[in-house]
Each structure stands twice: as C-alpha cells, then as structure tokens.
Amino acid sequence: MLRFVTTNAGKVREAREYLDEEVTRLDFDYREVQADDLATVAADGARKAYEHAGEPVFVDDAGLFVDAFDGFPGPYSSYVEDTVGVERLWRLTEPEDDHGAAFRGVVAYCDGEEFAASPEPVDRDRRGQDQDADTRATATTDDQVADGDHPVKIFEGYVPGTIVPPRGEGGFGYDPIFEYDGRTFAEMSPEEKNAVSHRGKALAEFAEWYENADR
Numbered sequence: 001m002l003r004f005v006t007t008n009a010g011k012v013r014e015a016r017e018y019l020d021e022e023v024t025r026l027d028f029d030y031r032e033v034q035a036d037d038l039a040t041v042a043a044d045g046a047r048k049a050y051e052h053a054g055e056p057v058f059v060d061d062a063g064l065f066v067d068a069f070d071g072f073p074g075p076y077s078s079y080v081e082d083t084v085g086v087e088r089l090w091r092l093t094e095p096e097d098d099h100g101a102a103f104r105g106v107v108a109y110c111d112g113e114e115f116a117a118s119p120e121p122v123d124r125d126r127r128g129q130d131q132d133a134d135t136r137a138t139a140t141t142d143d144q145v146a147d148g149d150h151p152v153k154i155f156e157g158y159v160p161g162t163i164v165p166p167r168g169e170g171g172f173g174y175d176p177i178f179e180y181d182g183r184t185f186a187e188m189s190p191e192e193k194n195a196v197s198h199r200g201k202a203l204a205e206f207a208e209w210y211e212n213a214d215r
C-alpha cells in the first residue's frame, strides 16, 4: 500500500488513476522547510512522513512560475494565493510584456529502503548540513545521497502556458488565470487537465518507475 500525504481527496483520486498499487490518504501535518525549489520541500516532507508512518509514502508539491517575475511565486504559490490572491496576481502580470508562465510539480517518494535516489536536489540539504561549501559543489553521486538520510526519489512535471484574465468555473487555485492551448485550466474537465498538467506528468513518471523499478 502507498500512502499519499495530502489533505486533498481529489489528489488521491487522481493518483489512483495512475498507480496499480492501492493508494490511501495519509493525513500528516508537518512543518514544511522553506526552500526556493519544490523538490527540496517535497523531499523533506517525504522523509518526515516516512518517519511518521513507517511505510511507503509520497508527497507532492507544486507551484506557478511566472516568467516575468523570474519564477515567482514558485514554491511560495500557496502563500501568495492566500495573501495576494489569484486575480491580483494576474493584475500584477498585466503590464508586463511577457505573460508566459508554467506550472511545475514534483512527487517525492520514500520507503526507507536503499535505492538510487534522485541525486539532485535531494542530497542538497544533507550536503548543507555536514560538508563545506567546496565539497558541496562536487558532491553529486547516488552513494553520497543514500548513505545519509533516507533516500528519496523525485519525479517532476511541467506545463507551459500563459497568464490571462480569469476565465472558467472549474479547477482550483490559479487554474482560472492559466491558459494552455487556448483554454484556461478552469475551463477544462478534470480529465482534460490531468492529461496535460504538471501533476499528471509527475504522477505518470512516478507510476512508471514504481511499477518497473527494482526497488
């Protein structure tokens, strides 16, 4: 059985579409590390959740990366949604020449076993703890990842699009202002969105590895 750490039952249903293994929701509230990339946040969450649950877990983390703002809000998307708000984020982008953006998402898996963890950026926090800056720049092999914290495998998904005035009633979060191929994510059915979304791609990669990997 696989435990998906999320408060969102819709995400669990979506994950079940990809994985043959039984997926159940794990309601585990933990303090997220602050980092400027999603994978570090997700990897830390996966380790904490594994230590809590003692069984195979995965977590996901996603964000909207606006080109004109050098990727902001990115890992801070949730905070910005709660403070600035989705419509005001669109207004901030309106005067810019470049309206490009992307959703990025990661799935991080941990089961406490030794496997070839994703070398970057999973080993970054460990390197930060116990090695000096010079070594940090060169330490990238899987062995160095695996002999410290629990190894974590990272799967990434990405979908490019455009920030537009809000349209559509479906979806959640930034969906109304994110246009892909002529429609906003909020104008698509869940199935249409999942087929192209960052989370759908990350889950598909994870499922392929999980079903085939020699763990």
Ligand code: IMP
Residues within 6 Å of the ligand: 060, 061, 062, 063, 064, 077, 078, 079, 081, 103, 171, 172, 173, 174, 175, 185, 197, 199
């Ligand atoms: P989380 O990682 O799913 O908690 O999402 C972090 C932030 O990105 C929240 O503000 C979400 O609303 C937003 N977000 C993540 N995925 C999507 C998506 O597929 N559509 C719209 N907003 C999203």
